[in-house]
Amino acid sequence: MDVLPPFHRAALLLDMDGTLIDLAATPDAVVVPVGLPVALGTLRDALGGALAIVTGRPIETVDRLFGDAPGAVAGEHGGAIRHHRGGSIERPDLPVPPAVWLEEAETLVRAFPGALLERKARGFALHYRQAQEARDVFRTALTELIGASSGFQLHPAHMLWEVRPIGADKGSAVMALMREAPFAGRLPVFIGDDVTDEDGMRACRKLGGAGYRVDEVFLDPAGVRSWVGRSAELGCWGPLP
Known part of the structure; x- marks a missing residue:
């Protein structure tokens, strides 16, 4: 299993559906557990702002569910990126389906x-x-x-x-986030639950960081949330399950 980089040098990149929150019957039916945004915000501050949600969902959906808890958001598999809270949304030059x-x-x-x-x-x-x-x-x-x-x-x-x-995937999203503050120069850790997240994990490993699948390490989103909460309480990495 990958080794977590030192906390003070790390950045945390988290998938959303199936990782931070449980999957639901429909995309609009997902529920953000009470206390999760606060825990993410606390952990974000401890990481110097270097915490991002990286998802296939639009950034607007992340904002609706989590407010300003993440330091940055990469939505639509890297088709939309906001590098820090309050920043503008950047969109790579990619085609629109007919x-x-x-x-x-x-x-x-x-x-x-x-x-x-x-x-x-x-x-x-x-x-x-x-x-x-x-x-x-x-x-x-x-x-x-x-x-x-x-x-x-x-x-x-x-x-x-x-x-x-083509050109919008979670690997490209990671690379884009890691080029700018507060992520630049840090060692990224990616946590995700399905095949679309593996691009992000590979990108993090390429940059000297780590990548973890939910089912292999945390068992389920509840396990991820528990680890996030514990890390927020400690102000450093909590022990992996």
């Missing part, structure tokens, strides 16, 4: 009651948690929809398929 793709996605969702279309600034996701018979249909349809496009890729995640532009 309108016809979204029209087709809406048609697909209507064919499967319970399925959901999640729109993002540079892409979209089809959720099938409540329509699991749609899994393979969505994958096939989206693969054909993208076709030979050189600008987009199809990615799996928790009970969803996501279409997003």
Whole structure:
């Protein structure tokens, strides 16, 4: 297992859904446990501001759920980045999916009651948690929809398929965050729960830091929250489970 870098030299980068908060039946149904934003804010201050949430969700969603608890946010898999609290949102030059793709996605969702279309600034996701018979249909349809496009890729995640532009992933998000204060010069630690987070873990290791999967180290989001809370209380890393 990776070794945590010294606390005073570290930066903490956290996935959101399935890592900090429990997954829910729909994206809008997630719940932020009482006390978590305060613990994150305390840990952020102890790390000199170098704590970020790195997620596939829009930054606006993170703000609604967590307020100013994280020091920075990378949303949409790096398609939108805010380097510090109160800062402006930067967007790399990435393509927007054609309108016809979204029209087709809406048609697909209507064919499967319970399925959901999640729109993002540079892409979209089809959720099938409540329509699991749609899994393979969505994958096939989206693969054909993208076709030979050189600008987009199809990615799996928790009970969803996501279409997003090439060049937007959690590895690029980590690299962008780590180039600027208060993250620059620190050793990053990434915690995430699925395949989309592995890019972020690899980027952190490349920079001399560490990466941890929730299921392998913390068991579940409750374990992550317990560790975050303990680290906030101590003002240094709490012991890993």
